[in-house]
Amino acid sequence: MNDSFSLFDGSSAPESIPMPDAQVRFMQAFYRPPVSGELMDRLIHDILWRQETIVLWGKPHLQPRLSAWYGDAGSSYAYSGVLLNPHPWTDTLLHIKQDIEQAAGHRFNSVLLNLYRNEQDSVGWHSDAEPELGSMPVIASLSLGETRTFRFRHKTRKDLKPVSIALTDGSLLLMEGATQKFWQHAIVKEREVRKARINLTFRTILRRK
Structure with a gap:
């Protein structure tokens, strides 16, 4: 894979998923093998x-997955009692960000990465509605x-x-508008054996005045 050019060719666009009180778009093969x-x-x-x-x-719990926070300086993020200060962007993350910004038509300044190691790793029901994301955040997953x-x-x-969506290898999910205000989402534990999965959710952290 060559670092000198965009990994996404821009030849197709995410398709809308009809959901009341939401603006959700999905693209099955944003990246394809072997790039993915x-x-x-x-x-x-x-x-x-x-x-x-x-x-x-009120009780501490280890998250059932691994995670990391990367972004611009000052793009700290807090949720569930955790304060995340960003690591500097890597070259790979910057290339992915550029491709996703092209598809989403939106600029991002941070990304939360989650590593689901197996079928026992999960994320519970929640909305990405923290104040620093704004009232109508754009989140690219x-x-x-x-x-x-993804439920x-x-x-x-x-x-x-x-609503359930199979998040396949290389797929891109965009959640925009009032989606976080009216909907929750989750990835639950599964009984069948699952190999590792990485999820990158690009966000825009608003500067506090």
């Missing part, structure tokens, strides 16, 4: 992974490696069925 596999290998070895301790219901099911559920409308 090469990116996965680079990130596994180059990223400074760690297992964070979060606070739930890139998946590499094993396919995992949406509406916060108040029980008449709406949950």
Whole structure:
């Protein structure tokens, strides 16, 4: 893989997924093999992974996955009792960011990476609605490696069925508009054996005035 040119050719665009009170777009093959596999290998070895301790219901718990936070200087991020200060961008992350900004039509200044090591790693129901993300954040989620099911559920409308999306290797999910205000999302533990998966969620941290 050559670092001197964009990895995404821009020949296609994410397609809209019909969801009330949300703006969600999805692209099945944003990156294709062998590029997706090469990116996965680079990130596994180059990223400074760690297992964070979060606070739930007043008690500390180890997150069931590894994570890392990268971004511009000053783009700190806090959730569930964890304060993340950014590591400097790597060349690989900057190339991926540039490609995703082209597809999303939005600029990002940070990225949260999660490494799901196996079927027991997960993330519970939540919305990315922290104040530093703004009222209508744009979040771009890139998946590499094993396919995992991404689940949406509406916060108040029980008449709406949950929405499930298979996040395949190299796929890109864009969540925009009021999505975080009205919907929660999760990746639950699974019974079947799953290999490793990396998820990169690009975000824009607003500067505090």
